[in-house]
Structures are given as C-alpha cells and as structure tokens.
Amino acid sequence: MSRLPAAGGAHLVVLRNVWVHKGGTPWTMALFSVYEPILYLLALGVGVGALVGEVPGIDVPYAAFVAPALLAVAMMNSALEETTNTVYGKLTFDRFYHSLLVTPMTVRGMVAGELLWAAARALVTGVGFLAVIAAFGLVRSPWAVMAVPAGLLTAFAFGAFGLAAAGYARGWHSFQYVQLVMLPMFLFATTFYPVTVYTEWVRVLVEALPLYHAIELSRGLALGEVGPGLLLNAAYLVVFGGVMLAVAQARWATLMAR
Template sequence: MNESLAERRAPGRFDFRTRGVAGVWLRHYTAFKGGWMIEMTGILLEPVFILAAVAFGIGKLVGEVETDDDGIRYAVFVAPGIVVGNAMWHALFECSWGAFRRLQTNRIYDSILAAPVSMRELAMGEIGWGATRALMTTAAVLAFSAATGLVESPWAIGILVIGILTGLMFGGFGLIAAAIAPSTHMLTLVFTMVGTPLFFFSGTFFPITTLPAWVQPIAWALPLTHPVRIARAFATGDLYLSLLWSLLYIIVATAIFFPLATRLLRRRLLV
C-alpha cells in the first residue's frame, strides 16, 4: 500500500492533527453505537458476574486477606483488581483482535489512510478508542462495587483515571500484537499466554507476597500489577508515596508501547 497523503504532509516525528485522531475515534464510536446493546453485555454484565461470584461467593469462604498494613475483607481486596483487570481485557481485545480485523480482514485501515489521516493519528485513534472501552467497563464495574459496599473511600473515583491509563497501556500493547500477528491464531496466543497470566498473577485475587519468593519479582514486573496496586489504594483510601513508582511504570510502558505500535503498524501497512 502507498503512503497516505497525511503521512507525507506530517513528516515531523511527533506531528499529529487532533482532527485526524478524533476522526478515527469517531469512526469506532459510530460502529459501536450500531450494536451498543450487545456491546454493553460484555462491558457490564460479564465483569459484574465475575466480581459477584468471586467477591460474594469465594469471599464468604476466605473472609479476610492479610496485607502489609492490616487485614482487609476479601471482597474489598479483590474488587479493584477485577475492575482494572477488565479494563485491560477490553483494551487488549479492541486493539488486538478488533484492530486486526480492521487491518487484515475488512481492510478498513486502507480507507482511513486514503483520507488525510497519518499513521500516527491512526494509532492514536485506535489506542484512544481502546482506552474509551476500558473506561466504560471501569465505570460500570466500579459503580456496581460502590453500590454493593466494596468501596471504602471516596478516593475510589480515581480508579476511573487508572482505568483510562490501563486502557492506554494495554491498547498500545494490543496494537503491537495486531501489527505483527500473521493470523488470528497468534492473537489467541496473546490472550492465552499474556492476558490470562496477567489477570491471575498481578495481585488481582491474592497478595503477591503469597507467591513463592522467586516468583514475586516477576509478578512485580508485570504491567497489570501496577494499575491493580493503585486502584486498590484508591478503593481503600490507603494512599502512600510509593504508588508514584507504579504510576511511573504505567506512563513509561505506555510511552514505549505507543511509538513501537506506530512503527510496526507503518511497516505492516506501507509495503
């Protein structure tokens, strides 16, 4: 495919037009509205079912979980992790599987790049839409958590921001996967070998300190660990300065994933 007109007009390394990014985002939003009732079942019902089963089912058996400072009800412990864990899933799915269909199956990217939209703007719009999906599920599950008494602090509103940041980070990662995947079979591996281990071993369902000593450094290096950690602190009101390191991790990871996704997408399309 030949390079788009917008790509030639915007040779600067960090140049982009807000209108181009918004156009990509709006295209995805319009498609979303066409089947919003079905879409909302995945955004709202699935994570709520998971949270209800784990928090009120397993939570009755577990009781309290010992943390660094004190004990905490298991339902309260697990809720923030499930909230941002689902933000990860939605951003990862939208920017990997969804992006691959637009790239390879439906060839929608060809049409987008024929308009005055650069590759960078395309990537930003894709990741921005992934973050929007992450925000939707974060808001829905957080509202359910608050309504059922699983939130102990007004600081929990900050989890919405963490949901967006989680969406941006994993949206970038998902777009990388879409750009290098030769087929949907590889994307299935991304969910099986990356998404599932992250969901279960990032402190979502149990403290990382319960893992074997040699596994704990690996768990701390996982990208979902840090949104879970910050979200839990917001939910309980137990905020401390070391959370800034987790925030820095998210920002740095996002800053790495985005340009890499853009470069790989350009390599895939402009051939």
Template sequence: MPQNLETRVPDPEKDRVPPAVPRWGGAHFLVFRNLRVHTGGNPWTMAMYSIFEPILYLLAIGVGIGRLVGDVDGVNVTYAAFVAPGLLATAVMNSALYETMEGAFVKFTHERYYRAILFTPVSLTGIVAGEVAWAVLRGFVTAIGFLLVITVFGLVSWPDALVAAAGTLLVAFAFGSAGLAVTTRIRAWSDFQYVQLVLLPMFLFATTFYPVTVYPRVIQVIVELLPLYHAIQLLRGCALGRIDSGLVVSVLYLLVMGALGLVVARRRWARVMLH
C-alpha cells in the same frame, strides 16, 4: 478558444484548497466512527457487555469464597473489597486489548479499513493515536460501569471510586498501546492463542485474588514485573483509599509501557501499511 491558465480569473469556489490536516491529526475521526459503529452512539452498551464477566467473578469468588475467607490479612478489608479492584483492572485491560488486537486485526486483514483511511486526510499517526484513544475510551466506559456496580455493593466509596476511575485511564492507555504494537505480529487467528497463554496466567497470578506476599520472594519479583500487577496495585490503592508513594512506581511503569507501546505501534504500522 480556451482561456489561458495564466490569464484566467480565479474562481473562489473552484480554486478553494481543502484545509490541511496536521500530520498527527485525524485521530478524533476514528474515535467518532468506532463509537457509532459499536454502540450506535450509546456508550453504555459497551459497559453492559464488558462488565458481565468480571461481575460473575466478583459474585462467585469475591462474595462466595469471601464468606469463607473473611478479611484479608495485612490489608484489613473484606475479601470481596480486595478482589474487586483486581477484577476492575482486568476488565479495563481486556476492553483495551480487544479493541487494539482483535478489533484492529479484523480492520486490517478483512475489512482493509486502515488502507482505505490512508487515502483520506487522516494520517498514519492519526490512525494509531485514534485507535489507542478509542481503547482508552472503551476501557474507561467499562470501568465506570463496573465501579457503579461495586459502589452499589458497598465495596468502594464514591470518592475512592472517582479516583480509581481516573486511574483506569492510565491502565487502558498502557494496555491499548501495547496491544496495537503486538497486533502487527499477528498473522492469523490462531496466533491469538499465544496472547491468551500470556494473559490467563497473568490474570490468575498478578495478585487479582490474593496478595503478592503469599509467594516466595523469588516468585514475588517475577510477579512484580507483570504489567497487570502494576495496574492492580494502582487501582487497588485508589479504590481502597490507600494512595501513597508506593503507587508512584506503578504509575511510572504504566506510563512508560504506554509511551513505548505507542512509539513501537507507530513504527510497526508504518512498516506494515506503507511498505
């Protein structure tokens, strides 16, 4: 005769309750998974692929055209040293955006990866936080690889490179959060063309290759509103050892951008996946 549930002797093994995961928890599981899938555990593989394009720009424009330009007026550094931090910021931006845009789009639409995760103890907040954390790691590894190259070239000193590396964490956070929020608006691969319509002009005009002072004042105001401009200003000031109060504006801009992107991404992904 079956034993009554009220009189059954508890079994410690069968009755063991799995530990509860906090509502915000589980983000680290996504970071570990992405690291294994993308690199097989070797993060430097990411750096090799990510820094190839900016190094080509540095050699072709920074070094090549730099021989014709000489020192940059008002900055008193070689043209290559001026361009390098701009390319660093762009490389970090592209690395972070790739993971939270194209990468997240594939996981959601083709692999059904996020919906599967929701059946595990990992929460939706953990998914969003984990993907942004992964974007920050991806951008940071890219930055380390690029900084090693330009340090060997003598374009930045070791102490300044370490400070710039810390700044890249903020840049990756800002763009990674914003990218994950924007991805919820993507409906097909063709929509990424609109993203490129924003990124390419920003790359060309956000002082990557020349100071903002070359523009008329009206254009300067527009450029100074661009997120890549503030990323470049922050990393250029760190890489050239010119840290002053002016960088506070760029730091605050990127912090607010990242925080807002994180909040919007959480709300948008909740609407997309839970409704």
C-alpha cells in the same frame, strides 16, 4: 495534499467508531463489558470471601480486596478487545487503514485514534463496574472514584500492547499467544491474593508484570492506601504503554508501506 494537524486525524478515527457503534448505547456497552468481572466478583469475591473473611495483613473483607483488581482487569480487557481482533481484521483483511492513506490522515493518527477509542470503551466499562461494586457496598474510601481515571493508564498501556500485537499477528490464531500471556498474568498478578504470599524471587517476577501495577494502582485508590508507591505504579504503566505505542506505530508504518 495538506496534512491534518495535531495527532494526524486521530479524532476522525474515534468519530468513525462512534458512528459504527451508534446502535448501541453506552449503558449497553457497559453491561456487556462488566458481565464477566461481575461473575468473578460473585463467585470468588463474595462466595469464597464468605469463607476467607478479612485478608490477613490488610484487614479488609476479601470481596473489597478483589473488587478493585477486577476493575483494573475489566478496563484492561475492554481496551484489548478493541485493539486486537477488531483492529487486525481492519488492518489485514479489510485493508481499511490502507484506504485512509489516500486522505491527509497519518499512520500516527490511525494508531492514536484506535487507542483513544479503546480508552473510551474502557472508561465506560470502568464507570459501570465501579457502580456495581458501590452497589455491593465494597467502596472503602472516597479515593475510589479516582480508580476509574487511573484505570485509563491501564487502558493506555494494554491498548497500545494490543495494537502492537495486531501489527505482528500472522493470523487469527496468533491471538491465542496473547491469551497465553494474559491468562497467567490475570491469575498470578495479585488479582485474588496479596503479593506477600509469594517467595522473594517469585515476588520479583510478579512485580515486573504490567497488570500487577495496574491492580496496585486501582486497589490502592479503592482502599484509600494513597502514597508515593502509586506514582511508581502509574509511571510503570506510562512507560510500558509508551514503548508499546512506539512499537505499534513503527510496525503499522511498515505494513502501510506494503
């Protein structure tokens, strides 16, 4: 049987997901994806921001400081939603991916296809949320338009992590452990305050978190603070995502062989 070229049929997985979701428009997808970060922006960025004023040492309104972090978080969550529970159901109970093995599609193509679809969903989320923060007047620099393309690195990194987690999950309850990791990271990875508030040793731990680098990349572009440091943030996400993608592909290959 001939094999599919390039990514082993990844584009077919994307097309299949587009067909399944054809009843929902991109704007509907964006609306549901940005609902939660908008609530955070209103409650903390605008509400608490009225008490905080400008962020010390950064000299921007608190809402403008929080908004790009929530943009990164929104794109992260969109990618994770697509690559954890939904993928796990198709991987174990529906055995959807097993049925694809009778076609020329490869395991590599399945993993890449789901990752591309997760990135596409994250892109819609990013565009939607950027439009929201622009409407609130929280865009501080023309570089902000690059925060969404840069956010695709966030989607890649956390989407790959989600695919690896789905491969190792032993049941639906396993994703509670994912949330056990994601929630503290969301709260402490400088989403709502700068890293300078931490003591030196805590700061080192925070700067090792992947979400910290996603937020720094998004915030740097949104605030116009563009420099070599953003390349390091991007490189971290590429390496983290690459490692997670390799883990996911290896694990899926094992599961497909059963």
